[in-house]
Structures are given as C-alpha cells and as structure tokens.
Amino acid sequence: MEHDIRDLFRENNDANIEIPKNHRAEFLDKLKYQHKKQNGFQRKSMFKIAASIAIILVCSVYYFYVNNQVEKTPLQIQVAAIEKEYLINIDKEWEQFIEVAEDSVLVNKYKIKMHDFDKDYQKITKELQKSPNNIYMLEALINNLQRRLELIKNIKEHIKELNQKNTSNETIYL
Amino acid sequence: MKPYIYSILFFLSIQISVAQTKEVILKKSYKVDENTIFELDLDNVAIVFEESFDDKIHFNYYMEFINYSDRKIKDLLGEVNVKVDRNNNNLKLGVKNSMLIGVNRKTLFSMDSLKSAIKESMIFYRNRKFLYKSKDSLLKQIRTSVGNDLQDYLFKNKKKYENEEFIKNQKKIKKTFIIKLPNYIRMNFKVLHSDITFNYDIKERVIFNSFRTRLKFKKLISRENKFQLINGFLYTEEIAGGFYKLKGVHPFRVGSISNSIIDLETSKMEVGEIKKNTSIKDFSSKVLFYNFNEDFKNFSFEGDYSKIYLYKVKKANYTMDVFGYNTVLKMDNNTTTFGDSKDKKLTKILQKKQKEHIKPSGNVAIELKNGIINLID
Structure with a gap:
C-alpha cells in the first residue's frame, strides 16, 4: 500500500482551479463580518454582566438599608413625639412674636439666639444618636427646647405688656 | 457549718463585685505655692472643689459602675480623657469626656413622668407670684438647691413623678471628682457642659x-x-x-x-x-x-x-x-x-x-x- 505523494498531487484537480478575481475582497468582507459579529456578542455579554452586577448591588444596598434600620425603642418614639410637639409650639410662638414685635433690632437679636440654641440642639442630637437611650442627653435635649420656648413666650408677653394703653408723661413722686 | 457560711459569703462577694465596680481615673497630688496658676480646661465633668491646708493640690477622680458588664465598663472608660500637665509653676488639668460619662444627674423619672413634670413645672413657674424674699431665705435656697428651677421642682415633687420600675432598670454610673486646693491659688477656667461646686x-x-x-x-x-x-x-x-x-x-x-x-x-x-x-x-x-x-x-x-x-x-x-x-x-x-x-x-x-x-x-x-x-x- 505504498503511495507516491507526487501521484496524489497529480490526481487532485483542485490545485488546477483558478482563484476568482474578487476572492481577496470577498475574503476580507467575510473577515470583517465575522469580526463585527464577535464584537456584538462581546458587547451583549458585557452588558449582561454589568446589569447583573447592578442588580446585585441594588439588592445588597436595599438589604443592608432595611436591616440597618434598627427599630426605634419606645423611649425614642416618645422623645420624637415630644420634640415634634415642642418644635411646633416654638414655631407658633415665634410667628406670634414676629406679629407683635415692631423693633427689628430686637427681632434680629432673638433670631441670633434661636440660631445659637439650634446649633447646640444639633450637637446634642448628634450625641444622642450615639447613645439613644441616655436619659441625661434626653434631658439636655428637652431643656434646650424648653428654654427656647420660654424665651420666646417671655419676650412676646413682655411686648404685649408694653403695648397696653394707659399712658402717662407725669413723673411719680414717692 | 463553717464551709457553708464561707460559700455564701464567697457567692455574695462575687455578686457584689459583678454589680458594682469602682474605677480610679486620677489620684495624684502636686506641691504648689502662692505663685502657682491652676488652669482648667473641662468638658463634661462634675467637680467639687474643697480647701486644702497642706500646700498641695489633690486630685481624686473615680467612677462606680452599677450593673455594667466589664466590656461595657472598658468601652465607657474609653470615653474618659483626663490629663494633668505641669509647666514651671503652671498646673494644667484637662478633662474631655463624652456627654454619656460626664456629669451626674439624679435619674428618678421615666420619659413619661419627665414630660408631665416639665409641663406642670412650667405652669407652676408661670403662675407663681414673685413674692418678697429675705436675704436669709434666698441664701437658704441657694444652699439647698439641687439644680435649676426644673430640677428643684422635680426634686421637691419626686414622689409624684418618680417611676420605680424605670429606676430599677436603669444602669448607673456614680462619678466623683474632688479637687482639694489651697485658697491662695489663682484659677483660669474654660468649661463646657459641666457641674462645678466650690465648698469654700x-x-x-x-x-x-x-x-x-x-x-x-x-x-x-x-x-x-x-x-x-x-x-x-x-x-x-x-x-x-x-x-x-x-x-x-x-x-x-x-x-x-x-x-x-x-x-x-x-x-x-x-x-x-x-x-x-x-x-x-x-x-x-x-x-x-x-x-x-x-x-x-x-x-x-x-x-x-x-x-x-x-x-x-x-x-x-x-x-x-x-x-x-x-x-x-x-x-x-x-x-x-x-x-x-x-x-x-x-x-x-x-x-x-x-x-x-x-x-x-x-x-x-x-x-x-x-x-x-x-x-x-
């Protein structure tokens, strides 16, 4: 069964077929098309991976957010209610004070005071976040609100007293 | 019989040591003279000043933790910062504590009772008449007062507002800081949110x-x-x-x-x-x-x-x-x-x-x- 390799070439007609003139251009087109197809596939898979990562990220963030939202203790709920009540009252008193006060210097001074109280209030709130059930800090917080409320009430009443009608310009001698 | 008694005593001593732990924060004394200036930079601390008669400033600062675990005590002590520096004839005390570990307050009230007490005290103080006081009666008030108007009101009406169940469940930290110093010392204070009492x-x-x-x-x-x-x-x-x-x-x-x-x-x-x-x-x-x-x-x-x-x-x-x-x-x-x-x-x-x-x-x-x-x- 020995073969002469030259006989094999002689028998193969394919070697004698002429290559078409546009063969090179056709080959290059096919190559380009193949490349495009491959790129599209890569982009699609990249997009899928990115979407999966995004979904995983969103789910994990949501999971951690939900789990980290520690339920408020009854004490915290009570304090929040007290805080809300005070802040509403402070706002109400402030509005009434502005209505009766004609002295802009006085109003500005009290604005600054309220701002100072608020700065202190923010500090206490920060501390309170660290230890939410600490009664000393809760007391400090309520004291701050209480002092603010009293201060505005007092000045409002003071102005109302000044505005009463019985006036005189005669000196009183004792 | 004896081993039985000993075992009870041993058991009790363990119980007490678990319930109450005393931690010494600062215990030191410094020699001073009439030219010494004492500078204090304080943040969240309660200090009682007493007179000393031996030309020395004595610091004695300790805390007693009731119902706290060892781990929690360690954490809390991490929030206490105290240092004393001596520079020529200047003695400087710096204390920077967290609010939690700072000053002592008498906790007698639940949030509910505190809320109603605040409201009622506000009405009480608003309706009071500003009656005459003699100098002696004001001095008595100054000496016996436990705090501001609200705290005085709470103290006077504690039976009405105190909540035993709430008190029982509270963990406590008793803080004691006593400084004894001669009355000739000049002092510079810079203080934030603290309680300062001078007994001389x-x-x-x-x-x-x-x-x-x-x-x-x-x-x-x-x-x-x-x-x-x-x-x-x-x-x-x-x-x-x-x-x-x-x-x-x-x-x-x-x-x-x-x-x-x-x-x-x-x-x-x-x-x-x-x-x-x-x-x-x-x-x-x-x-x-x-x-x-x-x-x-x-x-x-x-x-x-x-x-x-x-x-x-x-x-x-x-x-x-x-x-x-x-x-x-x-x-x-x-x-x-x-x-x-x-x-x-x-x-x-x-x-x-x-x-x-x-x-x-x-x-x-x-x-x-x-x-x-x-x-x-």
Whole structure:
C-alpha cells in the first residue's frame, strides 16, 4: 500500500482551479463580518454582566438599608413625639412674636439666639444618636427646647405688656 | 457549718463585685505655692472643689459602675480623657469626656413622668407670684438647691413623678471628682457642659469662661474676677467684686453683691441684698432686687427690654430716680406706660426723695428702655 505523494498531487484537480478575481475582497468582507459579529456578542455579554452586577448591588444596598434600620425603642418614639410637639409650639410662638414685635433690632437679636440654641440642639442630637437611650442627653435635649420656648413666650408677653394703653408723661413722686 | 457560711459569703462577694465596680481615673497630688496658676480646661465633668491646708493640690477622680458588664465598663472608660500637665509653676488639668460619662444627674423619672413634670413645672413657674424674699431665705435656697428651677421642682415633687420600675432598670454610673486646693491659688477656667461646686470662699482671682455649665460657689471675693458665662446657672452666696458677663444664665441667684459690674442678657437674676457700688447693664432679663444694704452708696441699672422687681420701696430708706421710655410701671395695682417709643427720649418716670432728717442708705439710678418695672410692697 505504498503511495507516491507526487501521484496524489497529480490526481487532485483542485490545485488546477483558478482563484476568482474578487476572492481577496470577498475574503476580507467575510473577515470583517465575522469580526463585527464577535464584537456584538462581546458587547451583549458585557452588558449582561454589568446589569447583573447592578442588580446585585441594588439588592445588597436595599438589604443592608432595611436591616440597618434598627427599630426605634419606645423611649425614642416618645422623645420624637415630644420634640415634634415642642418644635411646633416654638414655631407658633415665634410667628406670634414676629406679629407683635415692631423693633427689628430686637427681632434680629432673638433670631441670633434661636440660631445659637439650634446649633447646640444639633450637637446634642448628634450625641444622642450615639447613645439613644441616655436619659441625661434626653434631658439636655428637652431643656434646650424648653428654654427656647420660654424665651420666646417671655419676650412676646413682655411686648404685649408694653403695648397696653394707659399712658402717662407725669413723673411719680414717692 | 463553717464551709457553708464561707460559700455564701464567697457567692455574695462575687455578686457584689459583678454589680458594682469602682474605677480610679486620677489620684495624684502636686506641691504648689502662692505663685502657682491652676488652669482648667473641662468638658463634661462634675467637680467639687474643697480647701486644702497642706500646700498641695489633690486630685481624686473615680467612677462606680452599677450593673455594667466589664466590656461595657472598658468601652465607657474609653470615653474618659483626663490629663494633668505641669509647666514651671503652671498646673494644667484637662478633662474631655463624652456627654454619656460626664456629669451626674439624679435619674428618678421615666420619659413619661419627665414630660408631665416639665409641663406642670412650667405652669407652676408661670403662675407663681414673685413674692418678697429675705436675704436669709434666698441664701437658704441657694444652699439647698439641687439644680435649676426644673430640677428643684422635680426634686421637691419626686414622689409624684418618680417611676420605680424605670429606676430599677436603669444602669448607673456614680462619678466623683474632688479637687482639694489651697485658697491662695489663682484659677483660669474654660468649661463646657459641666457641674462645678466650690465648698469654700475663693479669695484669689478667678477667670471663668463657660458654656452650659452649672456653677455653685460660696463667696467670690476678688475684685479681679472675670466671668463670662453662656447658659447654665450660677448660684453664689456672695459676690464682692469683679466683672460678670452672663448670657442666658437661668437662674443667677446671689445672696449679696458689691463692687461689681454685671452685664446681663436674657437671664434671670435674683439678689438677696445690694451692697456697695454695683452696676448692672441688661438686655431682656428678669431681675429681682429683694433688699438694699443700709450703706450701699450707689446702685445703677440700665436695661433694654428688662423686667425689674423692687420690693418695699416706699418703706425703704434710699433715694431713687427712674428714667425711661416706652416703659411700664406697675405699682399699687396700677399699670402705666411712660414715654413714647418713637422719639426714644428718656423721661423721668419716678423719683423717690430723701426722707426728712434721715440719711439715705444710698441712691438707686435706673434707666429703662422698653422695660417693665414692678414695685411690690
């Protein structure tokens, strides 16, 4: 069964077929098309991976957010209610004070005071976040609100007293 | 029988040691002399100052933790920062604690009871009449007071508001910081949210800057004292000199005052007795002068939006001039407004003349803008 390799070439007609003139251009087109197809596939898979990562990220963030939202203790709920009540009252008193006060210097001074109280209030709130059930800090917080409320009430009443009608310009001698 | 008793004692000792742990924070003494300056930079701490007689400053700071685990105690102690530096003849104490581990308060109330107590105390204080107090009764009040008006109210009505179940469940930290020092030491204080109590008369000058601090003194004697306080309260049996600037100090109670300049703002001041040469400037405070000394010489008050209470004026043996504009005078159940607020000119509202054949004890000069003056018999 020995073969002469030259006989094999002689028998193969394919070697004698002429290559078409546009063969090179056709080959290059096919190559380009193949490349495009491959790129599209890569982009699609990249997009899928990115979407999966995004979904995983969103789910994990949501999971951690939900789990980290520690339920408020009854004490915290009570304090929040007290805080809300005070802040509403402070706002109400402030509005009434502005209505009766004609002295802009006085109003500005009290604005600054309220701002100072608020700065202190923010500090206490920060501390309170660290230890939410600490009664000393809760007391400090309520004291701050209480002092603010009293201060505005007092000045409002003071102005109302000044505005009463019985006036005189005669000196009183004792 | 014996082993049985021992085992019970052993068991009890373990229980007690678990329930209560004492931790020493600072225990040191330093030799000092008359030139030593003691500087204190304090943040969230309660200190009691006592007099020492051995030319030394002694620090003794410890805490007792009740119902805390060892791990929690370790964590809490991490929030305590204390250091003492000595530089030539300056001794410096620095304390920077967290609010949680800072000052002592008596926790007797649940949030519910605290809330109702605050509301009721507010009504109580609003409705009270500002009745006359003798110097002695004010001194008694200063000595026995446990805190500000609210804390005093809570203390007096604790049976009504205390909640035993809440108290039982509370963990406690008892903090004790005592500094003993000779009375000749000059002191500079910079204090934030702390409780300071002096159990002796301070003869040398004190410079004091504080924010939201509760201060209780016996006598402040030096004329070189300089105080600048924002918020908190100040109780002192006597001020005999110095300059005091108080903003939002509520209340400021002083048994007697002399040779001092006071600058007030939105505070409440009560004075048991006005002595020699005192002047006060104020913006929007409530001020109660209960008594004047027999020889107070001069007292002046200038106020804007101030509310003044003066007692037993008709019987008193001093002269008085009150000037003002847009000011209300309340006397003998009559209320009258003096002066117009538009032209802002001071007019004479009231004059109290010298009594015949009697040497006056001094002169009171009052200038009020937008003020209210109450004369109470």
